[in-house]
Amino acid sequence: MKKIKAAVLGCTGMVGQQFIRLLDDHPYFELSCLTASPHSRGKRCGETTANGDQPALGEKTASLVIRETTAAAVIQSGARVVFSALPASISGELEMELRKNGLFIFSNASSHRMDALVPLLIPEVNSAHLELAWAQLREFSGLIITNSNCSVAGLALALKPLTAFAVQALTVTTFQAVSGAGQRGVAAWDIMGNVIPHIANEEEKIASETKKILGTLAGKQIRDHGLEIYPSCSRVPVKEGHLQSVSVEFAAPVSASEIATALSGFSAEPQQMALPTAPRRPIIVLDAPDRPQPALDAWAGEPTRARGMAVTLGRLRCRGKRCSFFLLVHNTVRGAAGGCVLNAELALKKRMLGGN
Amino acid sequence: MKKIKAAVLGCTGMVGQQFIRLLDDHPYFELSCLTASPHSRGKRCGETTANGDQPALGEKTASLVIRETTAAAVIQSGARVVFSALPASISGELEMELRKNGLFIFSNASSHRMDALVPLLIPEVNSAHLELAWAQLREFSGLIITNSNCSVAGLALALKPLTAFAVQALTVTTFQAVSGAGQRGVAAWDIMGNVIPHIANEEEKIASETKKILGTLAGKQIRDHGLEIYPSCSRVPVKEGHLQSVSVEFAAPVSASEIATALSGFSAEPQQMALPTAPRRPIIVLDAPDRPQPALDAWAGEPTRARGMAVTLGRLRCRGKRCSFFLLVHNTVRGAAGGCVLNAELALKKRMLGGN
Amino acid sequence: MKKIKAAVLGCTGMVGQQFIRLLDDHPYFELSCLTASPHSRGKRCGETTANGDQPALGEKTASLVIRETTAAAVIQSGARVVFSALPASISGELEMELRKNGLFIFSNASSHRMDALVPLLIPEVNSAHLELAWAQLREFSGLIITNSNCSVAGLALALKPLTAFAVQALTVTTFQAVSGAGQRGVAAWDIMGNVIPHIANEEEKIASETKKILGTLAGKQIRDHGLEIYPSCSRVPVKEGHLQSVSVEFAAPVSASEIATALSGFSAEPQQMALPTAPRRPIIVLDAPDRPQPALDAWAGEPTRARGMAVTLGRLRCRGKRCSFFLLVHNTVRGAAGGCVLNAELALKKRMLGGN
Amino acid sequence: MKKIKAAVLGCTGMVGQQFIRLLDDHPYFELSCLTASPHSRGKRCGETTANGDQPALGEKTASLVIRETTAAAVIQSGARVVFSALPASISGELEMELRKNGLFIFSNASSHRMDALVPLLIPEVNSAHLELAWAQLREFSGLIITNSNCSVAGLALALKPLTAFAVQALTVTTFQAVSGAGQRGVAAWDIMGNVIPHIANEEEKIASETKKILGTLAGKQIRDHGLEIYPSCSRVPVKEGHLQSVSVEFAAPVSASEIATALSGFSAEPQQMALPTAPRRPIIVLDAPDRPQPALDAWAGEPTRARGMAVTLGRLRCRGKRCSFFLLVHNTVRGAAGGCVLNAELALKKRMLGGN
Helix, strand or coil: CCCEEEEEECCCCHHHHHHHHHHCCCCCEEEEEEEECHHHCCCEHHHHCCCCCCCCCCHHHHCCEEEECCHHHHHHCCCCEEEECCCHHHHHHHHHHHHHCCCEEEECCCCCCCCCCCCECCHHHHHHHHHHHHHHHHHHCCEEEECCCHHHHHHHHHHHHHHHHCEEEEEEEEEECHHHHCCCCCEHHHHCCCCECCCCCHHHHHHHHHHHHCCEEECCEEECCCCEEEEEEEECCCCCCEEEEEEEEECCCCCHHHHHHHHHCCCCHHHHCCCCCCCCCCEEECCCCCCCCHHHHCCCCCCHHHCCCCEEEEEEEEECCEEEEEEEECCCHHHHHHHHHHHHHHHHHCCCCCCC | CCCEEEEEECCCCHHHHHHHHHHCCCCCEEEEEEEECHHHCCCEHHHHCCCCCCCCCCHHHHCCEEEECCHHHHHHCCCCEEEECCCHHHHHHHHHHHHHCCCEEEECCCCCCCCCCCCECCHHHHHHHHHHHHHHHHHHCCEEEECCCHHHHHHHHHHHHHHHHCEEEEEEEEEECHHHHCCCCCEHHHHCCCCECCCCCHHHHHHHHHHHHCCEEECCEEECCCCEEEEEEEECCCCCCEEEEEEEEECCCCCHHHHHHHHHCCCCHHHHCCCCCCCCCCEEECCCCCCCCHHHHCCCCCCHHHCCCCEEEEEEEEECCEEEEEEEECCCHHHHHHHHHHHHHHHHHCCCCCCC | CCCEEEEEECCCCHHHHHHHHHHCCCCCEEEEEEEECHHHCCCEHHHHCCCCCCCCCCHHHHCCEEEECCHHHHHHCCCCEEEECCCHHHHHHHHHHHHHCCCEEEECCCCCCCCCCCCECCHHHHHHHHHHHHHHHHHHCCEEEECCCHHHHHHHHHHHHHHHHCEEEEEEEEEECHHHHCCCCCEHHHHCCCCECCCCCHHHHHHHHHHHHCCEEECCEEECCCCEEEEEEEECCCCCCEEEEEEEEECCCCCHHHHHHHHHCCCCHHHHCCCCCCCCCCEEECCCCCCCCHHHHCCCCCCHHHCCCCEEEEEEEEECCEEEEEEEECCCHHHHHHHHHHHHHHHHHCCCCCCC | CCCEEEEEECCCCHHHHHHHHHHCCCCCEEEEEEEECHHHCCCEHHHHCCCCCCCCCCHHHHCCEEEECCHHHHHHCCCCEEEECCCHHHHHHHHHHHHHCCCEEEECCCCCCCCCCCCECCHHHHHHHHHHHHHHHHHHCCEEEECCCHHHHHHHHHHHHHHHHCEEEEEEEEEECHHHHCCCCCEHHHHCCCCECCCCCHHHHHHHHHHHHCCEEECCEEECCCCEEEEEEEECCCCCCEEEEEEEEECCCCCHHHHHHHHHCCCCHHHHCCCCCCCCCCEEECCCCCCCCHHHHCCCCCCHHHCCCCEEEEEEEEECCEEEEEEEECCCHHHHHHHHHHHHHHHHHCCCCCCC
């Protein structure tokens, strides 16, 4: 298979850097265009990355020269697939312009998540929603597919196997890592030794996006899932990994063992297709009494290419109709760049990205 | 009024040090005996305290010599009131022996919290339960009164004014500070940049203690409150202040304004009696969108002697029968030493501590 | 004595807030004007402060309305003494304009520190340099007096008593707190669990300012002290308190006991005059083997008004001509706002601030 | 080549776990015996490791059953090479007993570091000292070779190429990670948001070990290097990586460029022999103005097997005879387990480990 040329927009931020890491030597895609703000224009990719304990980038990727983020730059580069880590303030229009030019955009930005024809996609959860993207293709020749909010990426995945048990309501408290706000988004003075019980618009996104993702396609529209969601969000002094304390109310009593079995045994199309970035087990249920922990479990997922793509879950306790647990999702991998890459892999295998 | 001689058992730990700070120059009590493990025997109090940004101790307190923790040492000291910050492993028997000797024990240990005749006391919440202590006095001439678990101290206080609205169920996720486990209880390697979603026995205590405290005295027994409690506890890299994400389900719809009014307007006997360690407003509702925060609000409470004794609460949101909010309690002050001292002040004013 | 009206410029930042705390109910000065960027204009002081565990501000201070920072606003307010916590980018011209208008500026900004006629003042170290300010008064009727860089404020103070021993060279490594860069100056992602071995221009300031402060006034010029300084600066995940590892080389062998005696016994004019913000002991030598520590010692200093104004010093070791120790200075108090306030108190007592 | 059977003593601690990671699938050694305290006896290796973001262990290693640490257990296992991560309290005698039984011990414990016949070995620095181990072999058939203190492992390596320039004196301030004290060695309460300017005996070890390692073998004795060392040690809230602020005084002026060239260009026997755990470049000089940083550079070193084995160094500044820089060493890899493994690889290639 010939690789498809790909661009990363907003390549110097936290999510942009994860895109580069995931696309370096990717079996389907070939990085051919990186863009960022004018400040980084002309730098080589290798100069702007400092991933700490991550393996070094390949030479070809490291030597890519960063362009300024414009539609023209992307189009001229010959990239067909575009991964967008742009801030919401500029992603809205730019992504539409690229779609009009027949490009396939996989976006981490929130601008188009609630658009009627845009799938808010988690491949293991709602690949049926890709139907919406075919409608886009007919209209524009291009398409926009978004991933969800970083917390929702883990939450909706864990809920999917539970929907078989008639979920009625969901109370969730998040412990979100500072990387979720971007490299300079949270000041050390504010968060060191502290917890901030507020993240702007996050609770609204958790409610609306989760309902859309778990919703059903009826004709050309998605009908939201009817569960009630009560989210409370906070920022904690953790670098990577959004932990969530979840309590689910079912229509009827459930047992911990049947819930655990449903979660552990869950797999879906990405696993069956063995997509490169798909973890063999999308949900890993841990038995240890004090897991999952961001420091130990954020990077869960096998094979190596799928590190950070598995959701870990532990402390499962059920009583009557209630079931409580903690779950952990790597916010910049499964919750951002990795989610988009998996979306693109699925779309490619579904033959939505042109003649491949 | 002549001051009553008081002892602090376990004076070198985190709670013991708060006891000393609160009792230094107290209007009702006079520190006359400090005990600790043999390791600290013979040291002067001033050598073992390092309270950082707290004001220095008075000279008399600083010069007290630490004795080894034994019943005999306490009895010989002439102390009549005993504040116990002992570990649960030794508090059980020692406190009973001291009670048999006619002493009045105010304990932060969990050993006797669920004893039938021991009030699990939060003065603003269940002073009616002091009736149980009169029964102890008749039997032993002494008494044991315990404070609650550090998380419950804030949670039950905030729930008290809400019981007027027919609380049915409670989902709570805690973010607990490392000081709750003692000075060496949490290793830096384990908690730095991390969250640990487990604290041994804490969820059980939150359920059982909250129901007992909110329960009603029927004859000589407490009938537990009937609300359902779903707790999930975690440790976070914070030094002081237990934050809690609380979601309450009522029997009927409530509005945020009536709930806020009930919380802000709440006061009880300690406020009416103007007890020295009682905060003028026991529950402070904050309007700012990102409060309470451990770093900013843990020490809330006026006057100066009541710093750390007020519970702060914010982000109040109601929808239908559900009401969610965050609350914060200073775990070693209101949740430990300060709670005990307030208990003793109330008991003294109720003339339970002898001829004063 | 009638209080002199005072303004704080840049009142919402970390240093500005310390100014407000220190000037609230000050015996010499009366806060009458607060300024900040347009963003805060019109807010009341009490709305913008969140000092955590600090005591609450007085009502009068809390109700002051913030104005936009302009020379006109300050002049119209009737303030005679101006405390400047402005960023260096705007302090330079504004402070000169205010001086031309006969105001007395005590500035924490670095703009004028190396001006020929501007004393870079630490009252315990170089009050003789105030001579330069008289020259300013003759020329402008007003004056500018600056405090030093926050690290230098502690270092030069500790060096002063050592100059009696013929200091030849100084090797210093700093561990600087994040508050030194302002509330949003250091990103959590960058510093959590990390050390950053670089602070822009800090090493240059440590060398040049220390030499000027320890220099001698010769005619109308300061002749720098001749010691060699080898500074290395770093940022650490600490909120308040700059720790410094110092190694001093003397011209001849010294003993630890004579050095300790010189440091502990040191006092100067501010102590003799009992200035309100002067700590009784400006340098506190700690015997414990693991002190000073930012978490325990940053707020050292008595009386209460002088908290954070004492430099603590420990681990004194001498061998031959070398003497090494750690010292700690509260960077936003002694190293910023508190230093300026002490400067103003000294200037007032020296009758430099008009008819008082 | 047939692999040599190897044991790891003290396999559950921080250093023990690094040994296991490094020896899993090692080309020269085959893990056949793991020991720990009685508490872990009978557990499988895979149950006791939780390395966070490290790759999973091979199945064979993960399934090894942990034995109690006794000489008999090690001897019976058939292991010929022993890697010791024992605490100093028990390593002294046990290692001697194993040597008497003809085993080859590579120890991270400090017990035998200063023994006359025990090389304190850093393969790139003083492989000539292996001569001492031949003397041990003649006497005991076995040998003990120790690595150095974790700070010295980086410091002595960086100093080696500088010895060509006549080093006279060295002032060093360390910023040491909490993992250096073991998993429970530093309490969160003590270090969060703080720096502790003291580590017991560390300064003494830095002085004595550095001089021994840089010393020269004269007959059968090592003559210490004559440089003066002024160390000051501190603990910082960092998990892995000891940063050091170093200032070197030479006998004559040096230039930054000649020093940088000497450091960057340095390589030695391990590189020439391409030992498996040897980094291609043992000292990496970074140009960026704010490096090395523990969070970004602790794991430096290529190839993959040598991650954490390179020392990074930056901010090189020279003036006259002084040269200052920061260096970083991974304390549990190059400074502990990795150092020992490299020692064993060198000894094996020098044909000191029997018939291989």
